[in-house]
Amino acid sequence: MWYFCDILGRVRHSPFIGLYLLGFWIAPVSLHPQCLDFKPPFKPQEDLQFCAMYRNFGCCDSAKDQELMAKFYKIVDNFDNYAYANCAGYVQDLLCQECSPYAAHLFDAEDPSTPIRTIPGLCPDYCSQFWLKCRSTITLLSDDLQLAQAKPDQVHFCQHLELEDPDYCYPHLLSNQQLTQNLGHVRADPEGCLQLCLEEVANGLRNPLAMVHANDGTHRFFIAEQVGLVWTYLPDRSKLEKPFLNITKAVLTSPWEGDERGFLGLTFHPNYKYNGKLYVYYSVEIGFDERIRVSEFRVSPGDMNVVDHASERIILEVDEPASNHNGGMVMFADDGYLYIFTGDGGMAGDPFGKYGNAQNKSALLGKVLRINVDDNDRGPLYRIPSDNPFVRERGARPEVYAYGVRNMWRCSVDRGDPLTKEGKGRIFCGDVGQNKFEEIDIIEKGRNYGWRAKEGFSCYDKKLCANSSLDDVLPIYAYPHKMGKSVTGGYVYRGCEYPNLNGMYIFGDFMSGRMMSLQENKNTGQWNYHEICMGIGLTCAFPGLINNYYQYIISFAEDEAGELYFMSTGVPSATSPTGVVYKLVDPSRRAPPRKCHYDPLPVRVKSKLIKFRPKETLTGVELPTKHQKLSPPEEPVRPHPTESAVSESDKDWLQELMDILKEQEAAVVTTTLPQTTTKPPRHTRRKNRRKKGKHRSESGLAPAVVPQSGAVRLAGDEQGRDDRGRVEIFANGEWGTVCDDLWNTKNAAVVCRQLGFRFALKASKHSEFGEGKSLRILLDDVQCEGTEESLLDCQHTDIGMHNCAHYEDAGVICGNSDYVDA
Numbered sequence: 001m002w003y004f005c006d007i008l009g010r011v012r013h014s015p016f017i018g019l020y021l022l023g024f025w026i027a028p029v030s031l032h033p034q035c036l037d038f039k040p041p042f043k044p045q046e047d048l049q050f051c052a053m054y055r056n057f058g059c060c061d062s063a064k065d066q067e068l069m070a071k072f073y074k075i076v077d078n079f080d081n082y083a084y085a086n087c088a089g090y091v092q093d094l095l096c097q098e099c100s101p102y103a104a105h106l107f108d109a110e111d112p113s114t115p116i117r118t119i120p121g122l123c124p125d126y127c128s129q130f131w132l133k134c135r136s137t138i139t140l141l142s143d144d145l146q147l148a149q150a151k152p153d154q155v156h157f158c159q160h161l162e163l164e165d166p167d168y169c170y171p172h173l174l175s176n177q178q179l180t181q182n183l184g185h186v187r188a189d190p191e192g193c194l195q196l197c198l199e200e201v202a203n204g205l206r207n208p209l210a211m212v213h214a215n216d217g218t219h220r221f222f223i224a225e226q227v228g229l230v231w232t233y234l235p236d237r238s239k240l241e242k243p244f245l246n247i248t249k250a251v252l253t254s255p256w257e258g259d260e261r262g263f264l265g266l267t268f269h270p271n272y273k274y275n276g277k278l279y280v281y282y283s284v285e286i287g288f289d290e291r292i293r294v295s296e297f298r299v300s301p302g303d304m305n306v307v308d309h310a311s312e313r314i315i316l317e318v319d320e321p322a323s324n325h326n327g328g329m330v331m332f333a334d335d336g337y338l339y340i341f342t343g344d345g346g347m348a349g350d351p352f353g354k355y356g357n358a359q360n361k362s363a364l365l366g367k368v369l370r371i372n373v374d375d376n377d378r379g380p381l382y383r384i385p386s387d388n389p390f391v392r393e394r395g396a397r398p399e400v401y402a403y404g405v406r407n408m409w410r411c412s413v414d415r416g417d418p419l420t421k422e423g424k425g426r427i428f429c430g431d432v433g434q435n436k437f438e439e440i441d442i443i444e445k446g447r448n449y450g451w452r453a454k455e456g457f458s459c460y461d462k463k464l465c466a467n468s469s470l471d472d473v474l475p476i477y478a479y480p481h482k483m484g485k486s487v488t489g490g491y492v493y494r495g496c497e498y499p500n501l502n503g504m505y506i507f508g509d510f511m512s513g514r515m516m517s518l519q520e521n522k523n524t525g526q527w528n529y530h531e532i533c534m535g536i537g538l539t540c541a542f543p544g545l546i547n548n549y550y551q552y553i554i555s556f557a558e559d560e561a562g563e564l565y566f567m568s569t570g571v572p573s574a575t576s577p578t579g580v581v582y583k584l585v586d587p588s589r590r591a592p593p594r595k596c597h598y599d600p601l602p603v604r605v606k607s608k609l610i611k612f613r614p615k616e617t618l619t620g621v622e623l624p625t626k627h628q629k630l631s632p633p634e635e636p637v638r639p640h641p642t643e644s645a646v647s648e649s650d651k652d653w654l655q656e657l658m659d660i661l662k663e664q665e666a667a668v669v670t671t672t673l674p675q676t677t678t679k680p681p682r683h684t685r686r687k688n689r690r691k692k693g694k695h696r697s698e699s700g701l702a703p704a705v706v707p708q709s710g711a712v713r714l715a716g717d718e719q720g721r722d723d724r725g726r727v728e729i730f731a732n733g734e735w736g737t738v739c740d741d742l743w744n745t746k747n748a749a750v751v752c753r754q755l756g757f758r759f760a761l762k763a764s765k766h767s768e769f770g771e772g773k774s775l776r777i778l779l780d781d782v783q784c785e786g787t788e789e790s791l792l793d794c795q796h797t798d799i800g801m802h803n804c805a806h807y808e809d810a811g812v813i814c815g816n817s818d819y820v821d822a
Contacts, residue, residue: 032538033183033588034104035059036116039542040590041101041184043499051096057184060099061592068095075140087134094119094141097170101183105168110541118142121163123172131157184589186500193533194517197540197547198582200614201237201565205579208567209328210266211557216273219560219600220305223567223581226253226262226574228282232305234609235600242607245280245297245307252283252290255575258766261290262574264328269373270336272299278307279315279338279373281330290320294330294340296373296381303606315373315381318364322346322742325407325432333413334425337385340369340399341429343407347741348803349434350406350452355464358404358451361396366451368408368429368443370401389446404449404472407432409510410489410555411443415562417503418494423520430489430507431475434460435805438487439475440507440518448472476527477518484509488553488566495562496596498586506532506564506584508553513568515553536620539587546616549582557581561598580616707735710790712754714812716769724762724813726769727751729778729791731799736778738791739804740765746786747794752814754790764811771806780804 033041036059046062048055050069060068072095076088097106097120104110106120119142122130131154138151150157163169173179187195202208207226214220219235222244228251232240253262265281272278276299284293298311320326325343333339344366350356358366371382390396408429416424427443437456441449448471452461456478459465479487490507505518505527515532534540534547550568557565563583570578707713707730714725727738748760780802784794 032105032110032541033101034110034542035101036098036103036107036109038104038109040587042590042592043184045592045595048099050092051099053096054099054101057589058099058101059103060096061594064099068098071095075137078140083134083136087137090130090134091137091141093171100170100173102168102173102179106163106170106173108163117161118144119147119161121169122158122161123166123169124158124162126169126171127158127161128154184500186586187535187539187588188530189533189536191531193531195535195539195587196515196532197535197542197545197585197587198549198616199544199585200546200580200616201583202233202239202581202612203579203615204577205231205567205569205581206577207262207554207569207572207574208579208581209262209264209555211555211565211567211581212266212268213558213560214268214272214278215270215560216268217560217601218603219598220603221557221559222266224263224266225579226264227251228253228263230263230266230307232607233612234603234605237612239610239612240305240605240607241610242306244305245309247280247282247309250282250284252285253574255573256762257571257573259323259574260326260328261323264292264326265330267331267338270332276301277373279330281328281340283320283326284317286317290323291317292320292326292328292342293317296376304604305607313381315371316340316364316369318342320345320365321352327407327409329408329411329429331411331413333427335385336372336374337370338373338382339401339411339427340371341405341408341411342367342369344405344451349460356452356461358406359448359453359464361390361393361400361403364397364399366403366405367397367400368402368405369397369399371399387445401445402443402447402449404447404451404453405429405431405441406434406451406455408441408489409487410507412489412491412556412558414492415494415558418496423492423503426492428489428492428505430487432486433478433481436481437478438481438484438509439478440487440489440505441473441475444473450474477529479516484512484514486510488555490556490566491558491564493562493564493584495558495564497561497563497591498584498589499591500586500589501564501584507556508566510553510572513549513551513553515566535587540585540618542585542587544614545585545587546582546618548616548619550578550580554579561596710792712751712791714755714769715772716811723757723815724764724769724811726767726772726809726811727791728772728775731778731792734776734778736776736800737772737806738782738810739777739780739802740808740810741781741804742783743810747782747784747791747810748812748814749786750784750788750791750794751812755814757814758816759814760812761815762813764813765808767807767809767811769809769811772809773806776800777802777804777806777809782810 035041041057041059043057044055044061048060048062048065050065051060054060072092075091076084097103100106107117108114109116135151139148147160150160166172167176202223205223205225208223209226210224212222221233222230223233224230228248229243230245232244251263253259261283263282267279269275269277278297279294281294284291293314294316296313296315297307300306300308322345324346327341327343329341331339342365344350344358345352350358353360357363370385370388372385373382376382384391384398388398388401390400391398408431411427411429414423414426416422429441429443431439431441433439433455436458439456450472453464453470454460454472457474486509488508488510490505492503492505493501503519508515517530517532518527520527540547550570552572553566553568555567565581565583567579567581569576709731711730713728715728716726717724728735729738743763743765745760745763748763752760778799780797782791782794782796788794
């Protein structure tokens with residue numbers, strides 16, 4: 001699937017790329033089942049007695065079926081025996097088309113510029129037979145004055161009932177294979193990419209990274225922003241003006257793109273309805289140390305929509321040796337215990353100790369922890385469950401439930417099949433990889449998930465990987481970095497509204513914006529992969545639905561009823577208000593009416609309500625007033641995720657286009673920074689999209705003199721500005737780049753001062769100014785005090801020694817005033 005990101009990073013099908021590939025890709029006409037209530041068809045819960053031809057799939061439940069039956073008998077009460085014998089079948093056929101999966105087409109309900117028909121669109125041959133035998137029933141079936149006036153003239157009458165597209169008319173559509181094949185199943189293109197749609201739920205959020213419910217019957221949902229704010233939303237999606245929780249002054253984060261420190265996790269106690277307890281996971285700075293903190297809060301006794309901020313009790317703190325790989329998931333599983341998912345401590349390759357933090361059971365980093373926080377009002381804040389796997393192992397931390405994880409980003413508990421409860425209680429996690437693979441794991445007690453010995457299914461540390469005592473469990477799925485570079489774990493869908501999605505594990509990738517799914521084969525135990533695409537053509541042309549989203553997929557969520565959501569943003573910064581929450585929608589089939597109905601418990605609101613106003617729109621679709629004639633489709637050409645579809649020069653052109661749009665995005669987005677604890681990050685997990693640029697020497701601006709050892713220059717800014725770029729250093733007689741491991745503003749200050757600037761405004765990472773592939777990487781693990789005369793005077797590894805790739809090239813933005821000039 002070709003994706004294109006617009007100025008604010010929405011993922012959509014590219015009109016530019018579509019034109020570019022027009023020579024060999026003609027997209028097929030999209031099918032669009034739709035009912036008269038503008039929603040997808042469904043399978044009735046009870047058999048239909050009257051319109052039995054649609055008992056398996058259509059737009060009528062038993063109540064509507066009975067209503068149409070009553071209408072039928074009211075009409076045929078006017079018939080004599082001859083009329084009943086000849087016309088009752090026609091009347092039944094026409095009435096029952098309200099139950100057709102294509103009712104909206106047959107009655108012209110899709111086109112808002114035309115009134116809904118009272119009699120469905122008929123094929124000419126069928127209409128002629130109906131007119132010849134039963135035209136006396138027309139006024140009984142319809143009160144349309146135009147039809148009544150046309151009744152005496154067969155040609156005029158049938159022209160009035162004719163649809164522009166004969167493929168959609170009744171009864172021919174019943175035998176049209178192209179319209180009826182796979183009806184009611186999730187639509188997929190020839191490559192197997194599933195077509196879903198979205199509903200916008202909330203917007204204007206700053207890196208929304210958690211959305212949870214309290215399981216208290218109110219069906220509220222709570223959305224957490226990375227800066228340390230949590231907002232309350234009511235079931236009608238209105239937002240309370242006063243935040244539920246505000247710990248922005250305590251939370252450690254920064255506005256730099258990709259900084260993963262901050263408010264990272266939120267969960268409510270299973271008995272929250274009675275004890276009012278909730279738990280949060282966030283980054284803090286204590287002196288010169290960075291830590292992750294898990295705290296307990298209570299809701300205010302005087303306002304059910306506000307936390308009592310004075311009630312905070314710190315349950316656990318863990319020192320973070322670097323500013324990345326912070327983990328961040330905290331949740332309760334079916335056993336009632338609190339699960340905490342920590343990262344391995346940061347930097348590359350888990351370099352801490354002989355085997356790394358993740359394999360060291362005496363360390364809390366790189367682990368899944370399980371603790372008991374029940375009955376903790378007196379005595380210890382938490383207890384160790386007696387069946388934790390390492391409680392009796394000497395030297396191991398008793399909190400450890402599983403180990404060998406790198407940086408699990410978003411985990412979830414499977415609710416189980418709604419009928420059989422199969423799968424209930426399984427814990428799914430996405431674990432972010434190092435250089436090659438991202439993975440999905442099912443967490444089991446006492447198991448080793450392989451890091452740093454393995455990354456995905458492959459060896460990372462060959463010596464550890466060969467250790468016969470590793471006894472690691474393999475992921476259920478892993479994908480290479482050509483598909484995405486930062487997995488965001490999701491949920492197994494167990495909601496009510498979209499039965500086709502039941503059992504499907506849906507997840508995404510933060511960097512590529514790719515949406516994916518896994519479905520377990522019950523016979524083999526294997527997990528089958530399908531990519532998820534936004535619906536093309538008219539697939540998402542339902543009221544309130546959209547077919548595009550912002551690229552950076554941060555997190556997934558379930559509401560109290562089990563429906564599935566995800567959060568993404570156009571700018572991956574803790575202070576950029578481009579975050580949106582979307583609900584996943586299957587446009588091919590819904591649950592029967594009233595099956596998923598619930599009555600939320602009342603919420604006493606003391607804060608002002610902010611009504612939700614959607615901002616996103618359906619793109620690439622112009623709703624037609626007349627259907628185009630269906631023709632046999634040519635198979636679309638869609639590149640496989642692991643295969644090349646265009647030449648390298650074409651890829652460069654596409655990348656250049658996306659890079660230009662990202663530059664425009666950076667220029668137009670402005671934000672107001674909240675009051676937070678800020679500190680430049682030492683390292684980040686998520687990598688910015690690569691930007692291209694030329695060396696100044698390539699543009700004719702070669703150095704005027706032979707450089708001295710330790711000289712620096714900036715390269716790669718597409719606008720040719722002198723105050724920013726990729727850092728390149730001259731050492732041992734050659735120019736080379738600097739790896740961004742441990743790269744911070746103190747390092748940047750040395751570079752900027754060497755270049756004659758007063759301030760270092762930003763220490764940029766992950767090749768923000770392009771990759772210096774023509775050069776060697778000369779410096780790694782640079783640590784400056786900020787007062788050195790040259791970068792070479794700072795601590796660093798031996799020149800030319802590193803464990804980096806060029807996507808980790810460091811850069812700076814310098815200036816003579818203390819703000820960034822965009």
